[in-house]
Amino acid sequence: MEPTSQVTHHRWNDMPVDQLSDTIGRRLITGQDMMLAHVYLKKGAIVPRHQHINEQITYILEGALRFHIGEGEGKEVIVRAGEVLCIPSNVWHQAEALEDTLDVD
Template identity: 50%
Template sequence: MSISAAHHTSWTELPVERLDSLLTRQFVTGSQAMLARLELKKGSTGPRHTHPNEQISYLAVGAMRFSLGEEGSAEERIVRAGDVLVIPGNLPHTAEAIEDTVIFDIFAPPREEWIGLRGD
């Protein structure tokens, strides 16, 4: 990659999307991956969903309960600060912040539906 193709930014320069009263999201994209920073207040939950993107989650602060797999046969994992969780594409999952949490998610390829919502 040439230096002219590099992109440098700061989280303070990226838009903060307030998804609800308990969740904010920021993200930056490259051509093959996306890095997202999410802040979740205790009690924030996401519905069970799937996406084709591989997801690698690093918890910087807090703790989350993930439910991985189909409802009724899902495996539960508690992920804490310093832990990493890899979620393969198309695996149904849901998550709940059991403490105030800051999580960084890498998605490959980038989540096109997120980009479209922000208008990038």
Template identity: 45%
Template sequence: MPEGVKMAEGVWRKNLAVGEKMMVCRVWLDAGSVVPLHRHEHEQCTYVLRGSLRYRTGDRELVLAAGQALVVPSNVPHGVEALEETEVLDTFVPVRTEYLDEEAGAR
């Protein structure tokens, strides 16, 4: 199991860098794991380091593979299914302060 905060069954997150207005997180997903549809005020960019995801955003569904990225605008519903063991970088603007609190509690 990767270090960090368990977000869902088979999904973990580690905050890597936090600035005044943005943050970068590393996320590990087991094959078949799901992050259900959700929305938040934060603009999000997901970059796939390895593996692949079925990404649902707004009314689109697409597969992202290693080396590909996607931007999700603020308040647009989105969710993912890991098609294989996958690792991504998620960047959020503004900072997701709830992620700071969760990680502090996991230490």
């Protein structure tokens, strides 16, 4: 198959919102081996502690998230609008929305 036939074009506003909880929603664009998400978090929302094989790059467009990184006491990082957090593969992490937030993962 010609690689150009696999090219896709998306508009965020055309993508459905997956409401994961009362405080967290997301829009997903998926490829064969990657995905890109707009994640909408209301102030106080908690993304439960988890890990995954993929690296995670989080870019905050609006708002701020407090991340708890690693096991035990670990490390705390606050990421604000215009900032990017890179989390390596298999590192435990959790996030809390300090204000209404839009991030790109």
